[in-house]
Amino acid sequence: MKYVNVAIDNKNDNTDNLYTYGSHFDDIQVGSKVTVPFAKGNRVRTGYVFDVLDHLEEEIKGLKYIESVDEEIRLSTEMMDTCRWMRKRYLCRYIDGINCFTPAGSVSKRGKERRPYKDMEGEGRFPPQLTGEQAAAMAIMEPDIKSKQHEIFLIHGITGSGKTELYIRLINSVLEEGRNAIVLVPEISLTTQVIQRFIGRFGPDQIAVLHSRLSLGERYDEWVRIRSGQVRIVIGARSAVFAPLRDIGIIILDEEHEATYKSDMAPKYDTVEVAIKRAKSYDGLVVLGSATPSVSATYRAEQGIYKRVELTERYNQVALPMVEVVDMRQELKAGNKSMFSTALYGQMKTCLEEGQQVILFLNRRGYSTFISCRECGYVMKCPDCGIALTYHKAEQGAVCHYCGKTEPLPTACPDCGSKYIRHFGTGTEKVEEFTAELFPDYPIGRLDLDTIRLKGSVDKIINDFRKGKTKILIGTQLVAKGLDFKQVGLVGIISADVILNIPDYRAAETTFQLVTQAAGRAGRGDKEGKVVIQTYNGEHYSIQAAAQQDYQAFYHTELMVRQSLLYPPFSDIVQVIVAAAKENVCINGAQQVLGALERELGEEFKHQIFPPQPLLINSKKEHFRYGILIKCPKGKRGTCLWAVDKIKRAVNIGKKVPFSVSVDINPY
Incomplete structure (x- = not known):
């Protein structure tokens, strides 16, 4: 006879505990998937074993017993320990951690082997000599x-x-x-x-x-x-x-x-x-x-x-690419209103004529980035998520890049009735159209979330570019990450300012990383590559450092900024999220949670708890969400999370509470 502590597969904070059962299965182990009778109605539920005991310290009246064990999905002791650790570190439920380890899908009914990439041919079979x-x-x-x-x-x-x-x-x-x-x-x-x-x-x-x-x-x-x-x-x-x-x-x-x-x-x-x-x-x-x-x-x-x-050196000994920063304000003064600077157009023309390839990077997909009324300033937003919709020419509609909802383009402003409602800004779809007009003789590919929806489309786009079938590849950050093309002679960064303007303390860091990574796609073959960075803010330290490929210059400046404002790595950011179906309920709930946090954390955190703010993206289920940020200095994380967890459980376990609380630690 064994005794086990089981976490029930039930996404509810009320049941996020370990429940003790008896077991007649002597070979039961930590990590076993079991079925058990649960709650007053003894409904059969799935659970996972966290502890196996030989005896109980106290007798449990009305002890229930495990009904069956599924050995196909047994997890290891290490996995269960990691689940327990995740629950404490991220304030999630036991079952949330377990679901990370357990498989989706089920056994093939036809006995067919479902093995991806089994027919893929490898490359680089012979190890090169190390530098x-x-x-x-x-x-x-x-x-x-x-x-x-x-x-x-x-x-x-x-x-x-x-x-x-x-x-x-x-x-x-x-x-x-x-x-x-x-x-x-x-x-x-x-x-x-x-x-x-x-x-x-x-x-x-x-x-x-x-x-x-x-x-x-x-x-x-x-x-x-x-x-x-x-x-x-x-x-x-x-x-x-x-x-x-x-x-x-x-x-x-x-x-x-x-x-x-x-x-x-x-x-x-x-x-x-x-x-x-x-x-x-x-x-x-x-x-x-x-x-x-x-x-x-x-x-x-x-x-x-x-x-x-x-x-510090490239494997092929070729120097890092030559980088040119173009001030688009000066281009505008000179009468160039197009999305390509004179330098970028000239470099593209030369590069393509020499038989090399070009990558154009813009971290915005779609045709235009927002739809606005020039009469009253109305901006078309997703009714479910509350973020600005992006115009997609191919779909002839306004698309939400968070939930995917598509709205028809209005012929008049929904607010004031004006006919002066237009789409503004530039996305990869528009860059592709403009590039095709300038370079009609060169095949173009586009790599963004709109072009990779079908299975296998990513590989086709990348392989076509690698084999030289396409000469110009336009894309979002997907083209800036780790791809290795030998014939790329030029990388053009259409707008280096896109990321700088987002409300995130990492904006400068992300800008430096994306510009540097995108630039790194050039000159990976035998020839030195070239990079053209277009910007309206060329004086910013992140763009200057990226242009010079100077990580240390960026790092030391950014570290001083972070330290002065107590941002990571000098703190942890804890975001407490209050969600509700009605805005007034959400606001009131957020104020209640704020008060509870101030009481629990006391004077020590007085200046590190920030008032509730509406979050940029709201979910469909609970339409309104407000976030409370806590800057948690190093060494105080345990104190902070203990208080946050106490408040979270008090709210979520309470009866008929009209709002819920969740937590995100060091959110993006």
Whole structure:
């Protein structure tokens, strides 16, 4: 006879506890999926075992017993420990953490193998000779693999310096030790290129892939292959950090600075933190790689929390691209009202005539960025989300880039009835149209969320560009992340100011990273590349530093700004979100929560709790959301989260409370 503590699969704060049951299954283990009678009606519910006990300290009257055990979905002790840790760190429910580890989909009824990428051919089968810098980096990191020493390494390597080859060599060392590896990339669009390289070196049978663009059946079968030990390497986007691997020897996060590594859905986890937690359980390495590391990562390296490894030269020994910053205010004064400066047009013409390729980067999709009335100033917004709609010419409609809702274009202003309602601004769709008019003889591709909706479309767009079928590739940040094209001679950044103007303390950091990363796509072959940066704010330190490829100049300026304003890495930002169906209820609820926070946190946090503000994006279910920000100085996180969790539970467990509370720690 055993006793077990079980978390019930029920998304409700009222039942977010561990419930004790008896078990006649003597082989039951931590991580077992079970069915149990639950609550007064004894309805059969699914649950997961967190603890197995030989006896109880006190007898439980009316003890209930487990009805069945599903051994197909058993999780490991390490996974269950990580779930418990996530609940404490992110203030989520037990089941939210468990759902990260359990597979979507189910067994194929036809017994068909659903294996993505099984027919993909690898590339780069023969390992290249390491550069002196790469060999030195291996000498620093490899001994910790051999000795099973948990360490966190930050590889700061300029674009084209050979970080991927280091990842492959490190994983090879891990496999030689009989251990396993996880490789994470920030965008699904990058997985194919990474998979090709890894298949070329390790073969297809050792590799599994996990990301959200796979079908549910494919994801289920990959999960089973991983858990059963058939594969040694898992490649994927953010959620692959939860792959059911055992004996993890290394977890690699390429482009560690990317915001996509932070989940914006429950549980709102940070992939880097989860990777460190899992790797530490197995005494494995965590390797963070980037040409533009996040400010927080570099600061941790300076503090000795991470070990820093630098790659300062490109693998092919070609110099970094020549960068020219163009002031669009001067272009306007000179009579050029087009979206291309004279310099960009001239460089494109020369580059294309020489047989090279061009990438144009603009971090705005659609045709025009907003629709407004010139008479009264009305801006067309999504009725569900409250954010400005974007005009898409191909769909002849106004599209919400958050929920996807499409509205017809009005012929008159809904507010004042004026006929002077027009679309303004520039998106990638408009850039594509304009480019086609200027360069009709050169095939154009576009890579953004509008062109990659169909399965396989990402790979087709990228492969067509790699093979030279398209000569000009226009895109959003998807084109700026990790893609390696040998024939790109020019990168044009249409507007470097787009990110600078968003209400986020990371705006300067994101601008520097995107401009630097986009510029890094040029000159990766045998010739030095060129970059043209168009801006209305060329004096800004992030753009100046990006133009000079000077990370240290940017970092030190940004760190001073962060320190003076107590932003990360000098604090944690805790966002307490109050949501309700009615605005007045939401506002009143937010004020109640604010008062409770001020009472619980006291004088010490008096100047670090900020009044409720309406959030930019609201969900359909609970249309109104207000956020309360708390700047939590280092060393005070535990105190802050204890108070926040107490208030959150008091609200969400209360009967007939007309609003709800959720939490996001260090939100984007």
